[in-house]
Amino acid sequence: MPNTLLISSDQLQTLIDGLRTQGYETMGPRLERGTIVYGPITSGSDLPAGFRDEQEGGHYRLVPSDPSGLEAESFFRYVVGPYSWKRLLFPPRQRLWRARRSDGGFALEPAETRPHPYAFIGVRACELAALAVQDRVFSQGDFADSGYRSQREQTFLIAVNCTRAGGTCFCASMHTGPRARGGFDLCLTELLDESGHRFLVEVGSEPGRKLMEQVSYRRARPDEIEQGRQAVEDAVGSMGRQMRSDAGDILRRNQEHPRWVDVANRCLSCANCTMVCPTCFCSTVEDVTSLDGAESERRRQWDSCFNLEFSYVHGGPVRREAAARYRQWITHKLTYWHEQFGTSGCTGCGRCITWCPVGIDITAEVAAIRDSERAVLEGEV
Amino acid sequence: MAPKRPKLAVWKFSSCDGCQLSLLDCEDELLAVADSVEIAYFLEASRAEIAGPYDISLVEGSITTPHEAERIRRVRAQSRLLITIGACATTGGIQALKNLRPLEELVGSVYAHPDYIKSLATSTPVLDHVRVDFELHGCPINKHQLLEVLNATLNGRKPNVPAYSQCVECKLAGTICVMVTEGKPCLGPVTQAGCGNVCPACDRGCFACFGPVEAPNTTALSVRLKTLGMDERSLQHYYRLFTNNAPAFREASKDHE
Numbered sequence: 001m002p003n004t005l006l007i008s009s010d011q012l013q014t015l016i017d018g019l020r021t022q023g024y025e026t027m028g029p030r031l032e033r034g035t036i037v038y039g040p041i042t043s044g045s046d047l048p049a050g051f052r053d054e055q056e057g058g059h060y061r062l063v064p065s066d067p068s069g070l071e072a073e074s075f076f077r078y079v080v081g082p083y084s085w086k087r088l089l090f091p092p093r094q095r096l097w098r099a100r101r102s103d104g105g106f107a108l109e110p111a112e113t114r115p116h117p118y119a120f121i122g123v124r125a126c127e128l129a130a131l132a133v134q135d136r137v138f139s140q141g142d143f144a145d146s147g148y149r150s151q152r153e154q155t156f157l158i159a160v161n162c163t164r165a166g167g168t169c170f171c172a173s174m175h176t177g178p179r180a181r182g183g184f185d186l187c188l189t190e191l192l193d194e195s196g197h198r199f200l201v202e203v204g205s206e207p208g209r210k211l212m213e214q215v216s217y218r219r220a221r222p223d224e225i226e227q228g229r230q231a232v233e234d235a236v237g238s239m240g241r242q243m244r245s246d247a248g249d250i251l252r253r254n255q256e257h258p259r260w261v262d263v264a265n266r267c268l269s270c271a272n273c274t275m276v277c278p279t280c281f282c283s284t285v286e287d288v289t290s291l292d293g294a295e296s297e298r299r300r301q302w303d304s305c306f307n308l309e310f311s312y313v314h315g316g317p318v319r320r321e322a323a324a325r326y327r328q329w330i331t332h333k334l335t336y337w338h339e340q341f342g343t344s345g346c347t348g349c350g351r352c353i354t355w356c357p358v359g360i361d362i363t364a365e366v367a368a369i370r371d372s373e374r375a376v377l378e379g380e381v
Numbered sequence: 382m383a384p385k386r387p388k389l390a391v392w393k394f395s396s397c398d399g400c401q402l403s404l405l406d407c408e409d410e411l412l413a414v415a416d417s418v419e420i421a422y423f424l425e426a427s428r429a430e431i432a433g434p435y436d437i438s439l440v441e442g443s444i445t446t447p448h449e450a451e452r453i454r455r456v457r458a459q460s461r462l463l464i465t466i467g468a469c470a471t472t473g474g475i476q477a478l479k480n481l482r483p484l485e486e487l488v489g490s491v492y493a494h495p496d497y498i499k500s501l502a503t504s505t506p507v508l509d510h511v512r513v514d515f516e517l518h519g520c521p522i523n524k525h526q527l528l529e530v531l532n533a534t535l536n537g538r539k540p541n542v543p544a545y546s547q548c549v550e551c552k553l554a555g556t557i558c559v560m561v562t563e564g565k566p567c568l569g570p571v572t573q574a575g576c577g578n579v580c581p582a583c584d585r586g587c588f589a590c591f592g593p594v595e596a597p598n599t600t601a602l603s604v605r606l607k608t609l610g611m612d613e614r615s616l617q618h619y620y621r622l623f624t625n626n627a628p629a630f631r632e633a634s635k636d637h638e
């Protein structure tokens with residue numbers, strides 16, 4: 001089988017059917033209340049066709065493409081929505097185990113496991129990067145989360161290269177996208193022109209190759225491959241934001257800076273940024289008993305360094321000030337993640353900017369601190 | 382012999398009864414509650430009255446009359462644990478709007494014979510009058526939270542009642558943000574979670590029924606609400622809803638007078 005194949009858009013249905021026959025639960029982008037979320041899809045017609053998104057700080061609108069244009073047929077011209085694949089592999093609320101009192105002790109009941117493995121359809125390059133970041137946290141090292149790991153190992157990934165970037169995207173400057181560079185089973189690039197609605201398909205794994213055997217394809221011609229490359233290049237050109245490559249160091253040397261108070265005056269400490277971030281992994285556990293005390297269960301749910309209780313140790317929270325909480329968040333993402341996990345904790349997906357109700361912008365905060373340094377150097381202050 | 386069940390009393394002050402009803406609304410769980418506690422005083426449910434002292438007192442309502450100010454002390458004196466339930470008991474309730482105007486003016490405009498009315502100038506939370514062991518917020522309270530507080534109290538553990546924002550609740554539930562996608566005003570970022578994400582899940586902004594979050598930044602939210610089209614007067618009213626007398630919201634609405 002050649003490396004890059006070409007399929008017509010109706011073959012997406014064959015891909016979905018093939019995965020479902022193999023026992024996968026197929027999940028992909030769906031239209032929900034004016035945005036794109038990942039949910040079950042069983043047919044190609046479940047995919048939102050002919051939409052693009054408008055994203056800015058604290059602003060998201062999904063708009064229909066011009067009905068007379070080629071984009072009206074497109075399946076993937078919007079970028080990421082509020083909820084990432086994290087939601088499926090690391091659910092926001094999860095029961096870890098249950099215990100029942102028995103004679104002289106108690107019996108443990110582990111959490112039930114999902115019967116079907118997932119197939120994710122439409123995973124963007126920044127999201128592949130985010131999966132790799134969360135894999136380091138949950139499946140590698142000394143403290144692997146067995147539930148996450150077994151789900152993740154079985155997950156089939158169909159990536160999609162972005163051919164258009166969103167207003168808050170900055171994956172290009174984080175070197176995570178917009179082209180997917182591995183970590184997928186199949187990777188699609190949407191081609192839209194007078195010759196029709198087609199997809200380039202790169203095969204990334206043996207299961208991916210097996211699935212393609214069920215699909216009607218042909219070898220992609222060099223001009224088609226070039227057309228795909230150009231389309232992804234267009235996304236690089238339309239990136240709404242960019243992050244400085246020395247962001248981590250800038251923050252490290254500015255632990256004390258007036259900007260922290262400035263951002264704290266604007267920040268609501270609402271935690272939206274961490275909830276929507278595809279790499280944030282913090283959780284808290286709580287124990288719940290039945291009224292008669294005969295049963296108990298341990299639940300895990302997402303937590304955030306913006307919540308006061310998050311840093312509660314004996315006597316009170318350590319990070320009382322919003323400035324300290326914002327600094328914790330941004331320095332974890334951009335500085336300390338490198339030391340902890342060997343990569344950046346930020347993939348440049350832009351979600352924290354779009355879904356911050358007041359539009360606080362991680363790239364702008366770094367830039368502002370950098371600008372103040374430059375002003376000092378140039379003697380303007 | 383079964384262990385002695387703790388005695389539970391439910392008290393009403395100035396309120397609409399909605400929070401007490403949450404206890405009756407527990408339906409399936411109500412029998413289990415009745416098995417675990419002795420319902421000693423709960424006029425909404427039964428005329429039977431068993432004399433105090435009580436192990437757990439649930440107090441609904443705010444303190445608005447001299448008689449109530451007196452009575453809450455007696456309730457406290459008879460209760461080992463006193464738990465306030467609902468926005469009235471924890472913040473003064475919607476009736477705390479009366480705190481904004483002179484009493485004579487209000488009484489005069491409502492009652493034909495104002496001289497029969499013995500009211501305090503303010504509606505205040507129970508905590509302003511007596512020691513409170515736990516405050517459960519909400520207008521009305523969420524029955525699952527009430528059960529959790531009772532359950533935790535009976536089992537000697539800390540109740541799992543979150544202090545984080547409504548926004549966290551939206552994200553846990555998978556709700557789409559109405560402020561970001563539709564530009565609708567929402568008090569969620571400054572409001573404590575607990576209702577079960579009722580309004581945002583129905584495509585409406587949050588009305589702050591559960592009172593301010595642990596560290597609310599109303600100033601920053603107001604800046605945003607203005608860009609969404611709210612003027613000073615509507616901002617002033619926006620913070621004066623069900624938990625208007627919670628200090629953070631009282632101050633925020635004053636900022637827009």
Ligand code: SF4
Nearest residue numbers: 280281282305329332
């Ligand atoms: S940024 Fe905050 S919530 Fe996210 S992983 Fe780091 S500490 Fe956790």
Ligand code: SF4
Nearest residue numbers: 277346347349350352
């Ligand atoms: S920090 Fe922001 S831009 Fe970076 S991965 Fe998280 S949500 Fe995306």
Ligand code: SF4
Nearest residue numbers: 267268270271273356
């Ligand atoms: S940066 Fe924005 S999303 Fe994050 S806590 Fe602050 S206000 Fe909320």
Ligand code: SF4
Nearest residue numbers: 548551558559567569
């Ligand atoms: S709808 Fe309101 S409460 Fe929910 S995330 Fe948006 S601002 Fe926060």
